[in-house]
Amino acid sequence: MRRNVLNWLSQQFTDATHAVVLTHNIDFLFVQGVLVPRLRWAGNPRLTIFADANCAASTYRDQRAVLDGLGVRYRVVPVDLGPMRRFHPKVLLLSNHQRAVCAVGSGNLTYGGMSANHEVWTFGASDGEGASLLASLRDYIRMLVELLPLAEPVRNDMDAIFDEEQTWVTDLPLASGLLMSPSDRSILDQIADFVTGEVTSISVLAPYFDPDGAALAELRRRFGVPVTVWLQPGREGLSSIAAATLPEGIALKAIDCPEERRPSFIHAKFLAFHRVNDIVLAVGSANCSRAGLLSNRDWGNAELMVVDNVAPEIFREFFADLVQSDVPPKLPKQLSDEPEFEVPRLRILAARLEGDRLDVAFKNAEPLSRLAVEAEDAVWPASHVDYTNSLAAFPVSRGPSSIILTGTTAAGEQLRSSEAWVDDETSLAAPASLRRMIRRLQEADPVGGDLAGEFRAVLDQFRDYLRDPDASRRRMRRSGEARQALTPYDPKAVFSDEFGKAIGSASRQTDFSHNRKSVLAVVEALFAVSSAVGGAPPDPDDSGEDPDSAAEEEKLISRPKRPPEAKVTEQLRRALKNVEAALLESNFITARRPGLLGTDIALAAILLVKGLADGYLDVEQYRETTRRLWGALFFGSEGDGTGSIGRRLQQLDPNKRDEFVVAFASPKLSAALTLWSLTEWHADDQDGLWFRVSAAQLQHRQPWLFGPASPEDVTAELQSQAATLLPPNEQKVVNAAWIELIRSGEALRLLYNTLTSIPHLDLVRKVTAKEVSPRDLLWQADSLAFAVQAYRRHSSVRADVRLLGETALRKFKGDNLVPVQALLENGAIDFPPIAREELVRFVEAVAKIRT
């Protein structure tokens, strides 16, 4: 039976969340060209590849000029076991929250290992045969992670895969069936444990042997039965000199692939222990060598072999795929030496970038000082070096994709490492659900496609992202390293004519299909990830081949059929509802990391604005959703800023609130919220007025939400988002909306500050008006209020009023309530004209709502 391991694995999932590969050799071009695109269709999982450090460094040296996605879309973890030791296992694992499958075998992560060579594979599925292999793999990978420098991000990745919260992990049986090294006991010892009873003979298939055939001899010595060694003509891996020294009882026979022209390289490795009724078969990565079969924890290779009993007929059928011969192969006198890797005196084992900090793990042959990294035209000296563990930290001003490490020896010689890639931890940590959403945005169908359907699919992916446990674990930036404190606008400058004036303008791009790269750019910036996390989509027009007339005709004639209009609308409505429900889920707001929460809300805003601008959402649907979400998240039922975000903030220890705000608020969020609110801001109806009043109170209570940075920073972001999302006529009003929003909140703040600074009786005396209407804003002690009905300002009158943000009625003496408008008009309080206009607008809006 033959099976392509990559095709099979990638067909097992459409929503895989994680992929892990263990390999000796790695071909980065194959990874970026074949593996990553195949995984896109399996759900775009996070991909971590453990590869032999020397192989990875050597291939990277050769291929680096043409690589992309390394350290961004996928992580390669070089495993350095020390001199003369190889990291040699070959495993692929794919999982989601419900299920995992793995393949353990002999193929490396190269075109040869995955397609061209004759390799052997065994499989395990959490819900089927071989589940114990997955349990064993979990143990092996965890052991492996402990050998790594700068292991934390890798550990987090692996913990997420094998987290007990994953349904499939909970149900795993005990680990068994996987023989592993490094271990206290050699692979051969572990096989021997399994091979009980009488063994009649042993078959060995392997492409590589020791120069003196030592492991073969040991096999013969230990089991004392005839050993048949199958060798591929032309690729024997055993010299005639070594063969001559083998003990008796070892027969060498030829075996080959069936292809007559250029037979595939038989790279498979197995040991078969024939017993009377069955066969113990061990297949996997280990060659028939000391390093493969006889090593222990302190020396030799890392290997993985699967062992099990199989029926003779199954083995016969399996083996019949090869052409066997009793004729011994003609062995070469001497084998050409495998070239040794050049091991430089200074090597980079890992380079991890998070924010503006680059951590580097290195290996050096001698003590070094003055460590620095070079990247393109920049040089950054180390800010901290842990010489004991060969770790260094570098503050960097931008994120390099590759670096060279330099250091000076005691003798003054400067050493330079080879170039090494940098892991962009923020992008690598992007969960599969985020990758899928970015992919959806990348692949939004061009002109002629089902654009509403694409938009719905993006909403669905967003919902999945909001509900993804992996996403909620994600850190947006290094923990314990707070972002800079907010530096908002100067309240004194808010009412000047120059406040918030836009600087420059961005080009207009609107349609969802045409400017998806721009929408993508907004999303990438929001999540601080590279679009490469979605994996580059193949460009069908870039094939360089002649046009295929049949394919062209098919594209022209067989277009997808459009679903009925009502169905599209219903699907969109449902998708929107689902997003809303995910955002409003009871413990979502309370448990989500603040940085993530800010990003989630900003993305919700961006998608809604896009949906409205491109016509997928109708205005009513949009406005209803907007009001519901703003009410729940920000305003609270009374529009006084006591939504779930405000409540979460109140529930925090006071000293934690700043931390929350710093992580949550950003110019991106402010800009997205402003764009989101435009429909309400310009609606001349009751709902719009309620929104305006609530927003003013929100801005008064939580000024950081719309003013987390300088006006220049916020308006720049605003313009950038508007240029991507809105048609030109609406781009012009976004700045004005943001300025009004800030000013309305600040006008309220100014009013409160001014009125509380003057003794209440003084205020009372400054107003001579005798009649108060329900449209007058009143000041009572520290609160603003409106009268329920008109009354006379007299001590004998008990006026019913409603304080802003409260539902219950209160009674006050009529002459004790101070009409604010009167104070403004008679000059008792001095307000800048713009602040006065804002206040009047606010008062009118409240009055209209009340009537």
Add this chain to the structure above:
Amino acid sequence: MEVVWGDGLGEETQGLDILGVRALDQSLETALANGITTISLRGRYFTILPWLIGEFFETQKAANATTFAEDDLRAFIGRVEYLTLACTVMDDTGGAAGGALGSVIFREIMAELSLGATIPFPNNRAGSILGTYFGPCRALGLVKSAESWEPQPFSLTPRGRRLWEIRKASLGDRRLLKILWDSETLSPDDVRAAVPHFSLKHLRRAEAEAACLREALEVPWVPAGGGTSVASAYAKFAGTLAWLRDEARSRTLRADALLADNYRRSVNGAAANDEVKIAWAEFEYRRRLHFALELMFSAVCSTLRERGEASLNEIVTQWQELPELPPVLIEFWPEANVVWERTTAEAVASVPNDIFLDAGPTETLSNLSPHARGIAAFGLVAALASQSQTLRRSGQFPNRAGVGERAIALVERAADEPFQRSIARLAKIVAEAHLSTTFRKMAGGQKCSLRFFPDGHHLRATDLAVGAGQSGSRLGNVIRVLADAGVDGIADAA
């Protein structure tokens, strides 16, 4: 335990663009040929396709069809294509018969028709006019894809509708149409009657139809959403047409000769202000560079196939150890024999500047032994670097950041490095280009065209062979289409 042997990732194919270079050549040429492709060879299909679309949907409408009958359209396309082939075969009025769709598949039955036999209309055989000519017709504003979700997948533009009406009027009574729609057989007399309307050789004589196509070829149309892309494409095509007319005054138009002469003149500074001629010169430069890279690639692959597996350094070492170079190479590059003892700078300097300046002897070079091919490829890259230097530095040949640029940079930065190392680096550039291009194509669902793959320190050969060849130009198709349409100044020189 489920134990299986690994299997291949998918099917294999030879592929045309195995280095990812042809896509660039093609895109440059596409911009100059206003939608005429490498497979759209004949002018008459540009008029037949709009007529076919108009006729089909008109008939559907007349029959009150409520849904789009895909299968009927495919069958109708097949029948029109068959009749067109038959008419071209039976047209004895002279002119070129090449480029008729279906001519290989129906060769035998068409021979019978020529001998006077009545032949059957093939049942349910789809044709390829639509897939081949829709794009070119769209570029000329004759047809358009449907707006999103319109029931009919494509339709005629006003310009295409005019063509349909002209042909419809010319076809007259419905006798021919009835044959086309319903007949199970096609007699020689039926075909003779249809020749004026369907023969590929006959377009110029269908005057109104040809005039309509000429207008479509020369006068820009206005796209619905505005924009300048159509006008710009026509402006470039007009430049191409002007160049061809200019050339046609003194010679017969042959694409390869035109391209070679234009390249020579351009690199010698004779086309300094003519953007279109410079653009065609860049196309030719890229096409030659493409050939040079394929020559190097084929040399690497040939040696690798002999050995089964090897590193690039081992391959180059083997070349170095092989006997003298063939005289045909020495004739072009006298010092090629001693390059192994030279530094790269010396080797590059020894390449005559005018080597391969005229149409290159591509076939001769492709047939050299691998080691000679490798050296010839290096020499060709060096010559192209030298010839194009002025135009590249002035930005007239822009830096397109492709594989070609990497190869040119390699020879231009050559210094004291031994020639052996530089030729290995050139081999590495093409090897990387091959791997990344092929893997990218496989990711896009195309078949595998890998000639080798890396395995540790070595490259391991696959079973696919490779030969270097110069990629074709669509300039020949442009000339043919213009000539078919009877465009002034071209028709008689084609």
